Amino acid sequence: MSKNNLSAVILTFNEELHIKRCIESLLPIVDHVYVLDSYSTDSTLDIVSRYDNVSVLKNKFVNHAAQFNHALDSFNINSEWVIRVDADEYIDEDLRVYLKESLCKLPQSISGVYLNRHITFMNKLLRHGGMSDYWILRLWRNGFGRCEQRWMDEHIVLSGGDTIKADGKLIDDNLNTLSWWAHKHVDYSTREAIDIITTELKEQRSSFEAKLFGAKSQRTRLLKNFYNSVPLFIRPFFYFFYRYLFLGGFLDGKQGFLWCFFQGFWYRMMVDAKVFEIKLSAKDGIDVKNVIKNKYGFDI
Structure with a gap:
C-alpha cells in the first residue's frame, strides 16, 4: 500500500488508557493519524505528542456527529481513504493485512468499506446476543463520507458508490470501570x-x-x-x-x-x-x- 493512501481520524477526551493502543494498531498501515480532542484533562495529549505522524486539533464537544464532521472539515486530509476509529478501539492483524494489501486494489466503483466490529466487556470478547458480525461503515474514499446528524448512534453516510466488507476485526475494548x-x-x-x-x-x-x-x-x-x-x-x-x-x-x-x-x-x-x-x-x-x-x- 502506497503512502497517502489511508489516514485515520480519532476523537478523544481523557483517553489515556486507550490512545497508545489505538494509534499503535494503526501506525503500520496509515500514513497519518488526525486526533480531534475535546480539551482532555488527563495525559491523552502528552501521549499523542510522542508520535511524529499525528496531528492534533481541539474543539468543544457537542455530539459525536458534529465533532467528527468538524474533524473532516478542519484537517487537511489528502489521503485517498479515511478510516474512523474510536479511541477505545483497535484493529486486529487480519484487518491490518487487509488494509495493507487489498485496499489499494479495490475498483473505483467502491467508495466505502464495512468493518466487522466486535465488543469486549469485562475482559471477554462477546460472541452472542447480537454482538458478533456487526458490520459498520468506518472506511471510505476521501470526500465520499460524512457523519449523519444525530445526538446518538450516528453513522457514516456515503454520497455515492458501492461498498464491500473487509476481512478482520475492529475491536472495541474499553478498559475503564x-x-x-x-x-x-x-x-x-x-x-x-x-x-x-x-x-x-x-x-x-x-x-x-x-x-x-x-x-x-x-x-x-x-x-x-x-x-x-x-x-x-x-x-x-x-x-x-x-x-x-x-x-x-x-x-x-x-x-x-x-x-x-x-x-x-x-x-x-x-x-x-x-x-x-x-x-x-x-x-x-x-x-x-x-x-x-x-x-x-x-x-x-
Whole structure:
C-alpha cells in the first residue's frame, strides 16, 4: 500500500488508557493519524505528542456527529481513504493485512468499506446476543463520507458508490470501570432520548438508510425504528429477552448476562424514563426544546 493512501481520524477526551493502543494498531498501515480532542484533562495529549505522524486539533464537544464532521472539515486530509476509529478501539492483524494489501486494489466503483466490529466487556470478547458480525461503515474514499446528524448512534453516510466488507476485526475494548461505563451511558441515554423526541417532532431526519437486507448496522437501525414504536417501559423487557435468550446472550456467561442487562435493559429503561420526563414537563405548557435545554443543557 502506497503512502497517502489511508489516514485515520480519532476523537478523544481523557483517553489515556486507550490512545497508545489505538494509534499503535494503526501506525503500520496509515500514513497519518488526525486526533480531534475535546480539551482532555488527563495525559491523552502528552501521549499523542510522542508520535511524529499525528496531528492534533481541539474543539468543544457537542455530539459525536458534529465533532467528527468538524474533524473532516478542519484537517487537511489528502489521503485517498479515511478510516474512523474510536479511541477505545483497535484493529486486529487480519484487518491490518487487509488494509495493507487489498485496499489499494479495490475498483473505483467502491467508495466505502464495512468493518466487522466486535465488543469486549469485562475482559471477554462477546460472541452472542447480537454482538458478533456487526458490520459498520468506518472506511471510505476521501470526500465520499460524512457523519449523519444525530445526538446518538450516528453513522457514516456515503454520497455515492458501492461498498464491500473487509476481512478482520475492529475491536472495541474499553478498559475503564463499570462505574465509568454506567456514568457514560447515563449521558448517552439523554442523547438518545433527545433523538427519539426530535424524531417524533419530525425535526430530525436521518440520512442513514435502515434496510432489512442491508448491513447489520442498517438492520439494527430498522429494528430500533420498530422498537421506538412500542410503548415506553414495556419495550426494554422485550429487548432484554430478545438479546439474552433469542440471540443467545446467555452463551457468553456472566459477562453476557451483565451486558444484556445493563446495555439491553437498564440503559433502555433509562432512555424511556428520560423521554417520559421530558414529555411530562412539556405537558405543563413548556416547549419541548426549552425542557431539554433547561433540564439537560442541550440546545437543539
